[in-house]
Amino acid sequence: MQAKATESRQEPTLNMDTNARRNFIKFHAKLGEKPATTVRFFDHSDRYTVHGSDDCELVAKIVYKSTAFIGALLPDDKKETLQFVSMSKGNFERAVRELLLVRNYRVEVYVKNSSDWEIEYRGSPGNLLQFEDILFSNKEVLVGNSIISLLVKLDAGGQRRVGVASVEQNDCKFQLLEFLDDDFFTELEATVVLLGPKECLLPSIEGDYSAVKTLLDRNGVMITVPKKSGANDLLQDLNRLLRFAKGQQEDATGLKELQLQLATNALKTAIKYLDLVNDPGNLGHYEIKQLDLKRFVHLDSAAVAALNIMPKPGTHPSMPSYRWQSVLGVLDHCRTPQGHRLMGHLATISMVDSILGRVGASDNIIKGLSTFMVEMIETSGIIRTATDKSLVIIDELGRGTSTYEGCGIAWSIAEHLAKETKCFTLFATHFHEITKLAETLPTVKNCHMAAVADADDFTLLYQVRPGVMEKSFGIQVARLANFPEHVVQNAQEVYNEFEDEHVDKQKKEDKALLEKIQVAIQQLSTAGNNVDINVEDLTQLVTQFTKDIEQLDSDYFKSVLATSEA
Structure with a gap:
């Protein structure tokens, strides 16, 4: 029964007659020994195979999560046989990604020509060129090479x-x-x-x-x-x-x-x-x-390890590498004068299953990816990967497109992480509109980097304070970067023009709304004397009046609405 179950789960077996299998076994024996970190694949057009106990066990666990899919080319011949694992093209590509990008293995692929098998292409962690179509076909993986x-x-x-x-x-x-x-x-x-x-x-x-x-x-x-x-x-x-x-x-x-x-x-x-x-x-x-x-600052592997806050996965607290090769281990080893654990008094550390970051800006010319496309691919990966136990760090999302599109994308992603994923997220942005998320989502808190600015000086305080920054200081930062003064002045003038234009437009919209509100007030004030008005018309009049008030960009009306809602 077990044998039948295994066979039903196995991908299509090898379409090779007995003679072909014997010839392949002889060819494989001539290949000789290979490094343990090299895996050989064989392309049969409709499927791929690996052979030998080590390669079969490794690939079977990667693809099928089980060694039950390992077969034998000549199962009835105990002396002359060879193990194999058969897989589809999709599973072959999955195995190659795992071997090259995660496990740092070499990969060799053999193809059958008219008479014999020949190596067609090979790859290693530092040489991915011949596997780019497999590794980057969906533009989902961007990896250093x-x-x-x-x-x-x-x-x-x-x-x-x-x-x-x-x-x-x-x-x-x-x-x-x-x-x-x-x-x-x-x-x-x-x-x-x-x-x-x-x-x-x-x-x-x-x-x-x-x-x-x-x-x-x-x-x-x-x-x-x-x-x-x-x-x-x-x-x-x-x-x-x-x-x-x-x-x-x-x-x-x-x-x-x-x-x-x-x-x-x-x-x-x-x-x-x-x-x-x-x-x-x-x-x-x-x-x-x-x-x-x-x-550059000189660091060796020990220095890099010492900078790690957390110990390596699988390190038991009783091991010396836990106590002395991570900041957490050193602190956990310390005691107060009363003999209590220092960590128990001073720190509460939340464990995370992953740290996912989208920081910086760079394109990938070789892959034909713009800066914005790289940003979107990496952010897409974060959205698909993050769990409620992840730590997500996103910096200045949405810079590579129009202001409104960028703000919309950044808003949507921030809202998704807050409402759906519910993971701890540090989201840095210059889109002031996104700070309004804190008004509707109780888990969103606004903070800003403090700075002191006047007409002549601008000082970054490098302090994180609660609340929203009143304005951006891009022009002041440009002056700090020693931009020519006439360029800075021109930037300020253009900014003022845009700001005045926005204020004028808002005033016109407010004026139109005020006129509509005035008409509504007159209608409401006379509604009581109108014996013919019904409840439905009155309700519709009040609803429209409320909508007009909400659209009015007035601090007074906003405070009134906030008070009434409270």
């Missing part, structure tokens, strides 16, 4: 010189860096923390590179040792890949960055590994620059 290549060489004085080349495929950027380092590779670790690569190319994992491997493992960076192949002409590749300025000679020979010979050789390896030259979309789009590490 950074890879570094490095070389280590002993100088004549016995010092270690490190050459690093970073390739940012999303931003079309090459960054080169060379420096002397100590036995612990302190500078290299600071560089890795700064660049945050997904993958690192090394010529070897032995000798000096064994310490580098330990460092990269500590920082969660995948290591790849590329196969040695024919040398590529770096200058020729750069002449095709780089974006030269208008009028500049399209020749990379004289670039100052190429004086960093060790880093340049590392870049040569990266360009070859990523096969950038064979993608027409890369040609003429890249820029190259030298990275100055002195501009």
Whole structure:
């Protein structure tokens, strides 16, 4: 019974006769060993398969959440058989996303040609180029795609010189860096923390590179040792890949960055590994620059871990890593002079299942996404992902479109998070209209950043205070940024014109409403003497009068209405 149930849940089995299955088993055996972090898929046109115990177990758990879907190519032959998991194209894409973007695995895909199977494309966390259609087809995933290549060489004085080349495929950027380092590779670790690569190319994992491997493992960076192949002409590749300025000679020979010979050789390896030259979309789009590490604060993996407030998931309170490798653990370990837990006296910490943020502004030219589109995609992901236990941080939503559209979108999202999701949200905005949500939703509270401004000076107090800011200070901030004074003055004049125009328009609308209200008052005052008026007409007259009052932008009438409602 169990076997039948399993078979009914299995996706369509492999349409291969016995001879074809035996031939495939022989081919698979010739492939040899592979790294444990590499998964091989086989494209059968109508479905995909993985083979071998490790790959089958991993993919079955990702796709089906169970190992019950693992089958055998020759179930009746115990000596010559091979495990397999079959999946649809949709499940194949799901598995690839999980492996590349979440678990930092490599993926290889084999396709059957006229006579045998051949590898068609491959990907890794730092090389997603050949899987872009799968990963970004719905434009739902925006992910950093950074890879570094490095070389280590002993100088004549016995010092270690490190050459690093970073390739940012999303931003079309090459960054080169060379420096002397100590036995612990302190500078290299600071560089890795700064660049945050997904993958690192090394010529070897032995000798000096064994310490580098330990460092990269500590920082969660995948290591790849590329196969040695024919040398590529770096200058020729750069002449095709780089974006030269208008009028500049399209020749990379004289670039100052190429004086960093060790880093340049590392870049040569990266360009070859990523096969950038064979993608027409890369040609003429890249820029190259030298990275100055002195501009940044040096952090290693221990420093980054120390900045984490919360311990890593699954860390038991009795473990040393809980007590000393998170701020929460250190505080929880402290006691008052009376011997009580300090955390129990001073802090109440709300646990959240995720922290979702939409902060900053940047486009994605490679994916054809504008700044506004990136903003909408990320916010859409927040809306779909957030639960009532999430922490959501949104900053200046709706800037990339018209004022009214932006305000409408920002209002709708803020209202959805407050009414439907009901998660704790920090929502920063310059749309003053959105602050009116606090009038109808008791869970919405308005706060503002305090500032002091007069005709000449503007001072940010960096204090959060309750209530709504009376006005925006964009023009004062422009003056702080050393805008030319005549530009600031012109901005103030244009602002005043718009404000006067708005006030005049409001006065005209108020005047028209006042005239309608005056007529309504006269009708109401004489209604008592009209013996022919019925209750329905009187009710309609009062209702329309109330609507006109509510539309009138008058603080007096607003206060009257508020008092009557209270």
